[in-house]
Amino acid sequence: MTFRTFLRHLREGTKNVFRNGWMSIASITSIIVSLLILGVFILLVLNVNAFADDADNQVQISAFLNSKVPQAEVDKIRNEIAMMPEVSKVDFVSRNQGLKDFKSKLGDNGKDLLDGYTEETNPIPDTLKVEVIEPTTVAFVASKIEALNKKYTDAPIFKVNYGQGTIEKLFKITRTIRNVGFIFVVGLGIMAMFLISNTIRVTILARRREIGIMKLVGATNFFIRWPFFVEGGLIGLIGSLVTSAVLIFGYRQMVESVSQDISLPIHLIPMSDIGLPIVSLMIGLGLLIGIWGSTVSIRKFLKV
Amino acid sequence: MIEMQDVWKTYPNGAHALQGVSVKIDRNEFVYLVGPSGAGKSTFMKLIYREEVPTKGQISVNGFNIGKLKPRKIPYVRRNIGVVFQDFRLLPRLTAYENVAFALEVIEAPKKIIKKRVNEVLDLVGLKGKAGREPSQLSGGEQQRVAIARAIVNNPSVIIADEPTGNLDPETSWGIMQLLDEINFRGTTIVMATHNKDIVNSMRKRVIAIEEGSIVRDQLRGEYGYDF
Numbered sequence: 001m002t003f004r005t006f007l008r009h010l011r012e013g014t015k016n017v018f019r020n021g022w023m024s025i026a027s028i029t030s031i032i033v034s035l036l037i038l039g040v041f042i043l044l045v046l047n048v049n050a051f052a053d054d055a056d057n058q059v060q061i062s063a064f065l066n067s068k069v070p071q072a073e074v075d076k077i078r079n080e081i082a083m084m085p086e087v088s089k090v091d092f093v094s095r096n097q098g099l100k101d102f103k104s105k106l107g108d109n110g111k112d113l114l115d116g117y118t119e120e121t122n123p124i125p126d127t128l129k130v131e132v133i134e135p136t137t138v139a140f141v142a143s144k145i146e147a148l149n150k151k152y153t154d155a156p157i158f159k160v161n162y163g164q165g166t167i168e169k170l171f172k173i174t175r176t177i178r179n180v181g182f183i184f185v186v187g188l189g190i191m192a193m194f195l196i197s198n199t200i201r202v203t204i205l206a207r208r209r210e211i212g213i214m215k216l217v218g219a220t221n222f223f224i225r226w227p228f229f230v231e232g233g234l235i236g237l238i239g240s241l242v243t244s245a246v247l248i249f250g251y252r253q254m255v256e257s258v259s260q261d262i263s264l265p266i267h268l269i270p271m272s273d274i275g276l277p278i279v280s281l282m283i284g285l286g287l288l289i290g291i292w293g294s295t296v297s298i299r300k301f302l303k304v
Numbered sequence: 305m306i307e308m309q310d311v312w313k314t315y316p317n318g319a320h321a322l323q324g325v326s327v328k329i330d331r332n333e334f335v336y337l338v339g340p341s342g343a344g345k346s347t348f349m350k351l352i353y354r355e356e357v358p359t360k361g362q363i364s365v366n367g368f369n370i371g372k373l374k375p376r377k378i379p380y381v382r383r384n385i386g387v388v389f390q391d392f393r394l395l396p397r398l399t400a401y402e403n404v405a406f407a408l409e410v411i412e413a414p415k416k417i418i419k420k421r422v423n424e425v426l427d428l429v430g431l432k433g434k435a436g437r438e439p440s441q442l443s444g445g446e447q448q449r450v451a452i453a454r455a456i457v458n459n460p461s462v463i464i465a466d467e468p469t470g471n472l473d474p475e476t477s478w479g480i481m482q483l484l485d486e487i488n489f490r491g492t493t494i495v496m497a498t499h500n501k502d503i504v505n506s507m508r509k510r511v512i513a514i515e516e517g518s519i520v521r522d523q524l525r526g527e528y529g530y531d532f
Contacts, residue, residue: 003411021399089396215395216353217407218383 001222014231024235031239031289032246035282039247042278045181050269052174061130061142061162069156074126077148077156086141095127098124117289125158136171138162159176193289201297204228208301221302228294236290240282247282248275259263305331306352306462311361313347313517314387321347323517325361330497331461334488336504337497338528339514345497348514352495354378364385366461370414383411386455386463386492390470394439398444400426400450401435407457425453429483445476449483454488463487465496469503481507504528 016023063081065074074092093101099122101130117123132141142162149155204211214224246273255268313322321344327421329335347372349373350356351363354370363370368381371484394403408418426432429449439447448468455463469477481503488494498504504511504526504527509525521529 002412004408004415007408084414209393210395213395214377214410215407216382216387216393217410218379218381219410220379222377223410 005223006226009226010230011253012227013234016227017234020203020206023206026234027203027293028239028242031236031286032243034188034191034289035243035286036246038185039243039278039282041181041185041188042281043247043251043274045178045185046270046274048174048177048181052170052178054135059132059135059138059162061132061138061145061160063128063130063145063157064159064161065126065128066154066156066158067125069126069154073152073156074128077152080148081128081145083275084141084144086132086134086137087130088133091129093124093127093129095122095124098122099216166197170265182203189285193292197293197296201293204294204297204301211298211301216301224302225295225298228298229291232290232292232294233287236286236288236293239290240284240286244279244282244288247278249256251275251278305329305333305366306495307362307364308351309362311351311358311363313344313351313356314359320517322351322358324326324399325514325517325519327519327522329493331493332488332491334485334494334509335496336509336511336526336528338499338504338511338530339520340530340532341499342516344517345514346466349466349495349497352462352466353382355432362442375438377432379410383458384462386452386458386460388451388455388463388465388468390467392439392444392451392471394447394450394454396439399436400431400442400446400453403439404453404457407454411458421457422453425457428456429453429528433499443476444472445479448472448476448480452480452483452487456492462493462495465494467497469498469500474502477503481509487495499532501528501530501532503519 033045063077064099065077078090078092102124130141130145132138139162142160146157146160149157211224249276251268251269255271258268308325308327311322311325312320314320314389325344325348337348339345344440345358349493351355351358351370352365354373355475358371361371367379368377370381373381395406398406404422404425408421413421423432423435426435429452431446431449431453434442434446437448439450448471452463452468455465463484468484469480484494484496485507508525508527510524511521511528513521513529
């Protein structure tokens with residue numbers, strides 16, 4: 001193919017998008033709708049995944065100590081916990097450090113709430129923060145830590161906390177959302193492809209006479225196909241660009257409003273991490289769907 | 305140039321369109337195909353430009369064995385065969401010029417040559433002043449002239465014309481016939497199916513009559529021979 005012929009195909013394909021005005025708009029719209037639903041689902045699944053991973057990592061056992069435990073005993077307990085095979089890490093957080101951490105966690109909004117507490121009135125106990133290798137073993141490890149109390153006469157640990165019950169529930173929910181989301185994403189992708197191949201087929205149906213004429217004057221299949229490639233690709237590109245713009249704008253708004261509301265216990269994946277992959281995915285899918293749709297639809301009209 | 309040897313064509317619905325046709329058409333001949341509707345004239349021509357393949361027998365066109373042609377090669381054979389139809393078959397959204405130029409764009413001819421050649425043939429068919437018009441702005445005779453210009457622009461060795469005057473009034477038909485005669489005079493073989501008694505009887509050429517899928521008559525400078 002000469003470069004001039006290639007330009008001709010580009011020109012023809014572009015012209016066809018405009019010539020088939022309403023059909024093109026219908027195709028573009030169906031791409032936008034499908035990709036938009038797909039995009040929203042992908043964003044949702046990604047965020048749920050991130051949230052679940054986050055939750056996994058946050059599964060931590062807090063062993064709160066009584067206030068009058070001598071340092072030597074604290075070290076001894078700490079060692080004993082660290083020796084457990086399921087445990088990956090044990091940190092001692094003093095009561096002062098605990099207050100500081102809590103303050104910074106609440107941020108600017110929570111500052112006033114904790115201002116009244118000084119080192120003497122600090123309600124937070126000394127804590128051993130235990131991380132486990134496998135999040136599902138937390139309940140077992142927690143009971144082992146509680147059992148340590150029996151070795152000491154003064155029962156130095158007054159409470160072991162690992163978000164009993166809620167952790168298990170969270171695991172179940174995130175797993176379900178992940179699986180259902182995955183099925184939805186695949187299903188919607190396939191549906192979008194059929195929708196588009198159908199729309200493009202209608203436009204090609206109207207042009208089958210033209211294709212027949214092209215074949216009669218000796219056009220090769222590739223020569224006939226190229227403008228349709230270009231047309232399908234262009235329709236896909238336009239559709240995916242619009243979709244990307246809507247997704248990016250909508251997601252940015254959401255990230256902003258979620259981060260401003262401290263009552264929500266979640267934070268969304270920031271735009272900078274997710275923007276480029278989502279846009280490239282949308283454009284890739286749009287091109288794929290558009291080109292695939294036109295290729296599949298034209299195939300049977302080429303056998304003249 | 306065109307040679308058929310015991311060619312049979314049976315369509316999937318069981319219709320026997322051609323039954324044992326053998327014929328030889330030489331370079332530079334002008335042949336009328338006559339016979340009742342449904343006798344096999346169209347099939348005869350479709351086999352030449354490989355829209356159909358024979359069920360049995362051999363066809364060679366310009367040295368190509370049409371029945372054994374690989375699908376990939378079909379376009380290249382068609383570039384050497386011009387086709388003209390009763391219903392013109394122009395691309396509706398292109399101008400007369402663009403319709404003719406299309407046949408050259410397909411073979412990736414350089415732009416300069418396209419321009420020169422298209423103007424040449426539009427001049428030959430007498431449409432120089434109407435190059436910029438779309439088919440809908442042209443009369444039937446003019447549209448057929450565009451179709452003929454498109455058919456000859458590649459300098460094909462054969463022109464296949466399926467009732468080219470079928471939709472035209474007598475006067476316009478004569479104009480088209482003179483044009484085809486001129487093209488034939490310049491060295492192109494013409495195979496033309498027709499129901500036009502007057503034309504066949506006054507512009508005497510070779511006549512091949514087909515009835516029920518067989519050649520029943522083949523005369524040089526023959527006459528139409530039917531009353532319809």
